[in-house]
Amino acid sequence: MARSRLLPDNFTLTLIAVVLTATFLPVSGQAAVAFGWITNLAIALLFFLHGAKLSREAILAGAGHWRLHLLVFSCTFILFPLLGLALKPLLSPLIGTELYLGMLYLCALPATVQSAIAFTSLARGNIPAAICSAAASSLFGIFLTPLLVALLMDVHGSGGSMLDAIGKITLQLLVPFIAGQIARRWIGAWVGRNKNWLKYVDQSSILLVVYTAFSEAVVEGLWNQVSWPTLGLLILSCCILLALALGITALLGRVCGFNQEDRITILFCGSKKSLATGVPMAQVLFAGGSIGLMILPMMLFHQIQLMVCAVLAQRYARRPEAAVEAQAAQPAPVAKAP
Numbered sequence: 001m002a003r004s005r006l007l008p009d010n011f012t013l014t015l016i017a018v019v020l021t022a023t024f025l026p027v028s029g030q031a032a033v034a035f036g037w038i039t040n041l042a043i044a045l046l047f048f049l050h051g052a053k054l055s056r057e058a059i060l061a062g063a064g065h066w067r068l069h070l071l072v073f074s075c076t077f078i079l080f081p082l083l084g085l086a087l088k089p090l091l092s093p094l095i096g097t098e099l100y101l102g103m104l105y106l107c108a109l110p111a112t113v114q115s116a117i118a119f120t121s122l123a124r125g126n127i128p129a130a131i132c133s134a135a136a137s138s139l140f141g142i143f144l145t146p147l148l149v150a151l152l153m154d155v156h157g158s159g160g161s162m163l164d165a166i167g168k169i170t171l172q173l174l175v176p177f178i179a180g181q182i183a184r185r186w187i188g189a190w191v192g193r194n195k196n197w198l199k200y201v202d203q204s205s206i207l208l209v210v211y212t213a214f215s216e217a218v219v220e221g222l223w224n225q226v227s228w229p230t231l232g233l234l235i236l237s238c239c240i241l242l243a244l245a246l247g248i249t250a251l252l253g254r255v256c257g258f259n260q261e262d263r264i265t266i267l268f269c270g271s272k273k274s275l276a277t278g279v280p281m282a283q284v285l286f287a288g289g290s291i292g293l294m295i296l297p298m299m300l301f302h303q304i305q306l307m308v309c310a311v312l313a314q315r316y317a318r319r320p321e322a323a324v325e326a327q328a329a330q331p332a333p334v335a336k337a338p
Contacts, residue, residue, distance in 0.1 A: 011203050012306065015210060015299070015303070018210055019214055021211065023214070026218040032215065035211075035215070036212060039208055039209050042209060043173070043209060045205055046206070047176040048180040050138075050180060051184065052181070052183055052184045052191045053180075056184075061128035061131075062130070062131055062132035063132050065129045068258065069136060071258075071270065072111070072133045072137065072266055072270045075252070075266070075270030076110060076111050076137050076141075077110075077144055079248060079249075080107040083248075084107035084152065084241075085152070087103075087240070087241065091237050094233050095237055098225070099237075099293055099296065102293050102298065103241065105149060105285075105294050106273055106297050106298045107148075107241075109141065109278045110140065111138065111141075111273065112138075113134045113276075114202070116130060116268050116272050119309045119310070119312075120265050120268045120313075123312070124261065125262070125263075125264030125267075125316070126261040126262050130269055133269045138277060139174065142174050145281055146166050149285055168284045169280075172284070173280065205276075206279070209280060210279060210295075213279055213282065213291050213292065217293070220290060222293065226293070235304070242304055242308060246267065246271045250263065250266075252266065252270075268309060271305070271309075272309070273298065273301060275298060275299065275302040278298045
């Protein structure tokens with residue numbers, strides 16, 4: 001029997017297991033230092049593979065759709081931060097100041113790449129535009145997210161420290177991505193043939209990053225600061241944010257006159273946030289702070305968006321077939337007598 005789309009997938013279940021492991025068996029001391037180095041290497045590998053997988057031809061094929069990209073870009077880096085600020089009177093008393101800051105950090109993140117493209121493909125949207133838009137969001141986010149964090153959360157300190165943070169993020173994320181793009185000439189075909197098992201390398205890198213970050217948070221007393229009722233309210237807050245983002249992106253796609261395929265792309269690229277980018281960025285931007293509280297909203301939002309978007313993608317995928325069946329079921333018109 002096929003698993004319901006409302007149920008968590010294997011990666012989500014594994015992520016929950018990793019969080020539980022970090023809760024009961026957190027890494028600390030010298031082991032944490034070693035895990036930190038391993039995590040940095042895993043992040044570099046993750047973005048190297050992202051670069052190696054991404055076809056320049058596919059990016060160029062969708063690059064000309066500038067209106068769509070501008071709208072997705074605006075949703076990711078303008079709409080989300082505005083929603084985060086607008087929801088402050090509701091969310092801050094509901095979940096507390098520190099978790100609300102985590103929600104603001106979530107709003108400043110770039111969009112996902114792989115899942116946005118996957119859902120657009122499943123829903124029969126504009127795949128070349130999705131590839132170009134998601135990739136651009138991820139790359140621009142390396143520079144824009146730190147600036148948005150400084151603007152929204154007032155954690156920038158001196159100008160030099162912000163430039164230092166951007167430099168570290170660039171070295172950790174952008175340089176491996178560019179190296180992957182360069183290496184694609186030699187390993188692109190191999191990556192394409194082995195993409196089914198290489199996805200586990202991606203997922204393992206994310207799991208390692210989450211384990212390391214969550215271990216640090218647990219050692220600092222994360223679960224003493226977040227009660228079960230607060231966790232439930234945080235999940236509700238993520239659902240509210242996602243519902244608003246999905247509703248507004250769907251509305252904007254219609255108002256701006258995009259066709260069905262483009263509206264699907266706008267929906268899935270403009271409403272998603274990247275866990276793979278967000279966790280390593282948090283380690284740089286909030287070094288010395290409570291990283292666990294910053295990434296907890298992002299982790300919850302990530303799982304919720306995957307489950308909700310999976311349902312939406314399935315509905316979009318069935319729509320053309322349903323339309324054909326409905327048309328076939330209609331009675332044939334009766335010819336008028338001459």
